[in-house]
Amino acid sequence: MTDPASSDADRVPRLWAIVGATGTGKSDLALDLAEVLRSRGNAAEIVNADAMQLYRGMDIGTAKLAPHDRRGIPHHLFDVREVQEEAAVAWYQPLARSVITDIQRRGADAILVGGSGLYVSSVVFDFAFPPRDPVIRERLERELESAGVGGMLDRLRKLDPATASRVDPKNARRVIRALEVLEQGSVTHGASLPEQPALWQADTRLIGLHVDRGVLVERLDARVEGMWQAGLVDEVQGLRREGLENGATAQRAIGYSQALAQIDGRLTQAEAIAETQALTRRYARRQVSWFKRYPGLTWHEPPVDAASLVAP
Numbered sequence: 001m002t003d004p005a006s007s008d009a010d011r012v013p014r015l016w017a018i019v020g021a022t023g024t025g026k027s028d029l030a031l032d033l034a035e036v037l038r039s040r041g042n043a044a045e046i047v048n049a050d051a052m053q054l055y056r057g058m059d060i061g062t063a064k065l066a067p068h069d070r071r072g073i074p075h076h077l078f079d080v081r082e083v084q085e086e087a088a089v090a091w092y093q094p095l096a097r098s099v100i101t102d103i104q105r106r107g108a109d110a111i112l113v114g115g116s117g118l119y120v121s122s123v124v125f126d127f128a129f130p131p132r133d134p135v136i137r138e139r140l141e142r143e144l145e146s147a148g149v150g151g152m153l154d155r156l157r158k159l160d161p162a163t164a165s166r167v168d169p170k171n172a173r174r175v176i177r178a179l180e181v182l183e184q185g186s187v188t189h190g191a192s193l194p195e196q197p198a199l200w201q202a203d204t205r206l207i208g209l210h211v212d213r214g215v216l217v218e219r220l221d222a223r224v225e226g227m228w229q230a231g232l233v234d235e236v237q238g239l240r241r242e243g244l245e246n247g248a249t250a251q252r253a254i255g256y257s258q259a260l261a262q263i264d265g266r267l268t269q270a271e272a273i274a275e276t277q278a279l280t281r282r283y284a285r286r287q288v289s290w291f292k293r294y295p296g297l298t299w300h301e302p303p304v305d306a307a308s309l310v311a312p
Helices: 004-010 026-039 089-105 117-124 134-159 161-166 172-183 213-229 232-241 256-263 269-291
Strands: 015-020 044-048 109-113 204-209 298-300
Touching: 015 026, 015 117, 015 269, 026 044, 026 109, 026 204, 044 089, 089 109, 089 117, 109 117, 117 269, 134 161, 134 172, 213 232, 213 269, 232 256, 256 269
Parallel strands: 015 109, 015 204, 044 109, 204 298
Antiparallel strands: none
């Protein structure tokens, strides 16, 4: 007869990843899963993989779960950057993996949660990042000022059409990074998954949440309106004093740049909300396209019974 205590001691902590488009209920499912695991004697802790929830003070516009709503479950990598600091995936990957390793050393499962596809992929798959070259980057940024992101994207199309077809054409930072990597003689990494990605940890469970497009659009539009009602503009005014506009990453967050435009009179409130809604819908489509390529991912439509995800 097997000794239960011995079985628990021999159990290897698992890595879970809950992914999907914004507004599909990932945070709630992560909490439910953690509670189910805890009820079965397995501790669990949650790790953030949403690029904008890394930022301190960016709460309303990122739908960040408030500490009092976290059900006593430890959460990691929330509020670890100031808005004027850059958050790059090459910086995030070793930090997130270190946090996950520490969680598992304590005997707990780690639940990675987020919709930032490249951030999730950098953790769960065997991604290696080329080095940075500040001299090349500085030159490319000067060229960006004269050529614009369109001109730099045209250059990337000639050098690496596959990456250019996937990178966000409005994300100058991603375009510049791809060109920087190419000039160092490396293969670009930041716009697509490897053809046959290998998992970082063999015992990784990939869970995707999918909501019908029509339902999701209504949900996202309502969420954006709710953010304005909850005081997003006031939040942005406070973050501006903290240096929001000096941050290469944070100031571009959907909703935050539109709120800044409203504050400055470049957009009316109605225009700012409508633009944020449109960009959020577009972002959700890109998220779905990204996660659909994950091998071994199982899709679920909310509400999901978290207990059904855990083998007895």
